[in-house]
Amino acid sequence: MNELNNAKDSIKVCVRIRPLNEKEKSRNSVSIWKTASNNTIYHHFNPSSINNNNSSGNNPTSSTSNNNNNNLLSSSASSSSSLSSLLLQQQQQNNGNNNDIMSSSNNNNNGIPTSYTFDHVYDQQSSTELIYSEMCKHIVIASVRGYNGTIFAYGQTSSGKTFTMKGSKDLEGIIPLSIRDVFTTISQTPDRAFQIRVSYLEIYNEIINDLLDIENKKLKIREDLSKGVYVEGATEEEVSDIQQVLRLMERGEHNRHFGATNMNDRSSRSHTIFRITIESMDAEIAKRVMEDDENLDMSSDSDSNTRVLYSTLNLVDLAGSERVSNTLAEGQRLKEGAAINKSLFTLGKVISKLSEGNSAHIPYRDSKLTRILQSALGGNSKTVIICTVTPALQYFEETQSTLSFANRAKSIQNSVTINEILGDKALLKKLKKENAELKSKLLTEITRLEKEKKECIRHYEEKFSLLQSSQFSSVNDEQEKASLKKLIQEKEKDLEWIQALSKSSQQRLDEELKHLQHTLSSTIENSNQTISAMKFEHEKIIAQFKQDHEQELERLKTSHQQKLEELTLQLSQKYEVEQQQQQVLNSHLHEVECELNKHMTLLHERIKELESCKEDLETQIQTLNLEHLEHEKTIQMAHDTTKSTLEHVQQELSHLTHTHEQEIQTLRETIEKLHTENQSKEFEISSLKEAIDSLSQLLKEKEEAMEELEYDFGMLQSQVKQQQQQQISLELTSSALSREGGENKSESHSNLEELVQQKDAYISQLQDEITLKEQAFKREIDDAVERIKELEEEKESIVTGMSSKLEEMNRLLVENKTLHKQNEELKSKIEYGKARSQRLIEERKRKEVPSHPLTPRHECDDSINSTPCSQEFKKCKLSTPPSLDNVIHQGSNSSGLTTGVSSSNSHHHYFMNTSLEKLEDCSSLSMMTMNKENKIN
Numbered sequence: 001m002n003e004l005n006n007a008k009d010s011i012k013v014c015v016r017i018r019p020l021n022e023k024e025k026s027r028n029s030v031s032i033w034k035t036a037s038n039n040t041i042y043h044h045f046n047p048s049s050i051n052n053n054n055s056s057g058n059n060p061t062s063s064t065s066n067n068n069n070n071n072l073l074s075s076s077a078s079s080s081s082s083l084s085s086l087l088l089q090q091q092q093q094n095n096g097n098n099n100d101i102m103s104s105s106n107n108n109n110n111g112i113p114t115s116y117t118f119d120h121v122y123d124q125q126s127s128t129e130l131i132y133s134e135m136c137k138h139i140v141i142a143s144v145r146g147y148n149g150t151i152f153a154y155g156q157t158s159s160g161k162t163f164t165m166k167g168s169k170d171l172e173g174i175i176p177l178s179i180r181d182v183f184t185t186i187s188q189t190p191d192r193a194f195q196i197r198v199s200y201l202e203i204y205n206e207i208i209n210d211l212l213d214i215e216n217k218k219l220k221i222r223e224d225l226s227k228g229v230y231v232e233g234a235t236e237e238e239v240s241d242i243q244q245v246l247r248l249m250e251r252g253e254h255n256r257h258f259g260a261t262n263m264n265d266r267s268s269r270s271h272t273i274f275r276i277t278i279e280s281m282d283a284e285i286a287k288r289v290m291e292d293d294e295n296l297d298m299s300s301d302s303d304s305n306t307r308v309l310y311s312t313l314n315l316v317d318l319a320g321s322e323r324v325s326n327t328l329a330e331g332q333r334l335k336e337g338a339a340i341n342k343s344l345f346t347l348g349k350v351i352s353k354l355s356e357g358n359s360a361h362i363p364y365r366d367s368k369l370t371r372i373l374q375s376a377l378g379g380n381s382k383t384v385i386i387c388t389v390t391p392a393l394q395y396f397e398e399t400q401s402t403l404s405f406a407n408r409a410k411s412i413q414n415s416v417t418i419n420e421i422l423g424d425k426a427l428l429k430k431l432k433k434e435n436a437e438l439k440s441k442l443l444t445e446i447t448r449l450e451k452e453k454k455e456c457i458r459h460y461e462e463k464f465s466l467l468q469s470s471q472f473s474s475v476n477d478e479q480e481k482a483s484l485k486k487l488i489q490e491k492e493k494d495l496e497w498i499q500a501l502s503k504s505s506q507q508r509l510d511e512e513l514k515h516l517q518h519t520l521s522s523t524i525e526n527s528n529q530t531i532s533a534m535k536f537e538h539e540k541i542i543a544q545f546k547q548d549h550e551q552e553l554e555r556l557k558t559s560h561q562q563k564l565e566e567l568t569l570q571l572s573q574k575y576e577v578e579q580q581q582q583q584v585l586n587s588h589l590h591e592v593e594c595e596l597n598k599h600m601t602l603l604h605e606r607i608k609e610l611e612s613c614k615e616d617l618e619t620q621i622q623t624l625n626l627e628h629l630e631h632e633k634t635i636q637m638a639h640d641t642t643k644s645t646l647e648h649v650q651q652e653l654s655h656l657t658h659t660h661e662q663e664i665q666t667l668r669e670t671i672e673k674l675h676t677e678n679q680s681k682e683f684e685i686s687s688l689k690e691a692i693d694s695l696s697q698l699l700k701e702k703e704e705a706m707e708e709l710e711y712d713f714g715m716l717q718s719q720v721k722q723q724q725q726q727q728i729s730l731e732l733t734s735s736a737l738s739r740e741g742g743e744n745k746s747e748s749h750s751n752l753e754e755l756v757q758q759k760d761a762y763i764s765q766l767q768d769e770i771t772l773k774e775q776a777f778k779r780e781i782d783d784a785v786e787r788i789k790e791l792e793e794e795k796e797s798i799v800t801g802m803s804s805k806l807e808e809m810n811r812l813l814v815e816n817k818t819l820h821k822q823n824e825e826l827k828s829k830i831e832y833g834k835a836r837s838q839r840l841i842e843e844r845k846r847k848e849v850p851s852h853p854l855t856p857r858h859e860c861d862d863s864i865n866s867t868p869c870s871q872e873f874k875k876c877k878l879s880t881p882p883s884l885d886n887v888i889h890q891g892s893n894s895s896g897l898t899t900g901v902s903s904s905n906s907h908h909h910y911f912m913n914t915s916l917e918k919l920e921d922c923s924s925l926s927m928m929t930m931n932k933e934n935k936i937n
């Protein structure tokens with residue numbers, strides 16, 4: 001079998017909700033499952049509402065929440081029956097008020113999905129024809145084109161599986177619709193010749209029965225490389241039109257086992273598989289095969305015309321998926337339930353495993369159903385599952401279970417390929433198979449007829465002998481005898497006819513067999529011819545190849561021979577040249593040997609010379625060593641002195657640093673003191689300001705008092721004026737009175753004058769007092785202003801003094817820092833000088849050891865003179881000591897120091913002096929620092 005167009009195709013799943021049936025309506029069942037769009041099914045039922053009311057604590061959703069099909073077997077009968085009764089109770093309670101048990105939330109309390117989405121969801125109004133055209137038609141058409149197809153209905157009992165698959169009296173189901181389309185498609189494909197075979201199987205109690213042959217029972221499942229999984233011995237009727245198939249379907253239905261259960265009176269307790277096998281090949285080729293065309297070449301595998309397409313279309317109506325307990329089954333029914341559920345349980349397991357993508361072990365072999373449908377589940381088949389459900393609330397759990405099964409199934413992927421048998425091999429195989437089948441059929445038919453014939457003859461012979469024995473028993477028997485005779489004659493005729501029929505059928509079969517054998521032998525002959533032609537071709541190719549190969553070998557041989565000769569010649573020439581070269585080399589070697597001998601004698605002489613030179617050098621080295629020891633001692637001394645001086649300088653420096661720090665501390669303290677003084681002065685100024693403020697307040701008050709006094713004074717003046725007017729009027733009165741009497745007049749006049757005088761005196765006294773007070777205030781204010789001025793001047797002088805001191809301090813600090821830096825530089829220079837002198841001493845030591853003991857004396861002297869150290873030494877001998885300025889400027893110039901060290905004692909003194917001068921310089925610098933710090937103080 002060849003596989004073409006290999007493609008992944010997921011199993012298509014749709015759900016069909018049937019309308020409530022009469023039984024459910026009579027029980028006032030509520031329809032809870034609804035469709036949203038054309039691919040979603042949902043419910044608003046909240047199982048927890050039942051839980052809450054259920055005092056026994058049975059959880060109706062506990063089994064459905066478990067997402068595998070185990071619930072089919074594991075759930076206890078009591079829990080499910082109690083659920084049913086509870087649901088009914090609930091339904092009755094809530095009849096007319098469904099809202100109480102409907103939850104508006106999308107998920108109920110137990111996490112059971114409230115909605116599912118599939119490829120399609122069909123509501124109560126959807127027709128089977130619509131489902132067929134949308135979900136199945138393409139599979140049927142594909143099956144005619146060589147693809148395997150499977151359509152099966154899954155659901156609880158009475159959910160409408162049979163209604164969907166087989167239909168009813170008035171409405172055709174998927175199977176008849178498929179049969180129609182198979183033949184329609186065939187009629188639309190005239191270029192291919194088809195052979196259609198139909199088988200109808202039933203799986204009941206895990207036993208496979210042939211529904212087309214009631215005698216054919218307990219069939220076995222076999223597996224074959226070419227056929228795949230098949231049912232051995234299953235009747236396969238060849239059909240050529242729709243009516244024939246429909247009749248076969250009817251025959252099968254008639255034979256089908258029906259049982260009555262509580263749930264559905266005509267409930268099917270078995271799974272049925274209606275299988276249509278479709279084979280097709282090119283019409284032209286088929287015609288030629290039929291005509292036994294000898295020129296027909298079937299050997300070309302690549303010719304698509306010779307392809308034989310082979311496919312099966314399985315139309316499966318499963319038994320109810322409800323639980324055993326729900327059927328209230330007993331005895332035989334319970335056994336049926338268990339067997340049905342074994343198949344369905346395994347189907348669930350297979351679907352679960354496949355949906356998990358777990359292809360390691362799929363338990364197809366655990367049940368007959370899954371074994372037969374193996375290719376439909378995860379194999380080579382286009383598959384559609386139609387899940388039928390009832391919307392009734394009382395079957396909520398079953399519907400949930402069906403939907404979760406469907407939900408798992410939708411994720412399964414099949415690998416779909418066209419099945420084809422190619423070329424003559426396929427045809428041969430097919431013919432052989434057909435031949436074998438015909439042969440076996442013929443044989444069984446012959447034996448059956450023979451047996452029947454024998455049985456008949458025996459039977460009639462028995463009857464005849466019986467009749468003969470009773471021939472003379474009574475006269476009345478005569479008539480009977482005659483009728484029997486007649487009957488015997490008739491039967492004998494029948495027998496003859498049967499014998500003739502069997503003879504003719506045998507002849508016909510013989511002819512057919514001959515024809516087939518002839519076709520077979522011609523095909524075999526054809527194949528043999530092709531094989532021998534191929535063999536001949538093959539041998540020809542091999543001979544040609546051999547010849548070519550030998551020629552090539554010969555050519556290679558000659559070319560190799562030539563190459564070998566050339567190489568030998570080249571080798572001999574090379575050998576001669578090498579011989580000549582060897583001779584030249586030998587003579588050259590001899591010359592070299594003579595030269596070498598001469599050189600050797602010269603060398604010996606030279607060695608002797610060098611040895612004497614070595615002795616001289618050794619004595620020189622000894623003297624130099626002594627000198628060097630002395631030098632080392634001097635350097636050590638200088639080093640010690642420098643060290644002690646350095647230590648002294650360091651001590652002084654630390655002392656200076658310490659003093660500096662102390663001075664800075666004192667300066668800080670002074671600044672703090674000045675700061676506090678400044679603060680107290682500021683406090684004084686602020687208190688003075690406060691005093692001025694109080695004085696000015698007082699002044700204000702006094703001014704106010706003065707204003708009051710002035711006001712009083714004005715009042716007094718007006719009073720005086722009034723009194724003066726009174727006086728005038730009094731004077732006028734007195735003049736008038738004077739005319740009346742002299743004494744009274746003078747008395748009152750004097751009184752008045754006295755009063756005026758008193759008042760005048762009081763006023764002048766007040767005026768004096770005011771001026772005095774004014775003067776005193778003015779003085780006080782002047783004093784205060786002066787004091788403030790003084791204090792402000794004092795403050796300003798303090799501030800200027802402080803800032804100048806601060807500036808000086810900053811300057812001193814900067815100077816101090818520079819001095820420190822200089823000190824550090826000096827220190828590092830001294831260190832560097834020390835290291836450098838040390839290094840030079842070591843260098844000198846090294847150089848004093850002769851580098852080549854064989855160097856002649858004069859060369860050795862030169863080498864001593866030419867070392868940079870000895871040159872320095874010479875320079876030092878010639879040069880005058882550098883000035884102090886230079887030394888300070890250069891710091892511890894390494895060459896200067898080394899010169900001092902490597903020269904004589906005078907130079908050492910010079911070095912010491914330089915060092916001391918440097919130290920003096922250091923101390924002068926320290927002095928400068930100290931002076932500056934004193935200044936800061």
Ligand SMILES: Nc1ncnc2c1ncn2[C@@H]1O[C@H](COP(=O)(O)OP(=O)(O)OP(=O)(O)O)[C@@H](O)[C@H]1O
Binds near residue numbers: 017163168268319
């Ligand atoms: N979609 C539908 N429209 C109308 N009636 C339906 C529909 N589906 C099913 N029925 C009716 O419901 C009853 C039960 O249906 P059916 O026999 O097809 O169920 P089933 O699932 O095959 O049951 P079982 O598993 O017992 O064979 C039948 O009388 C059928 O006519």
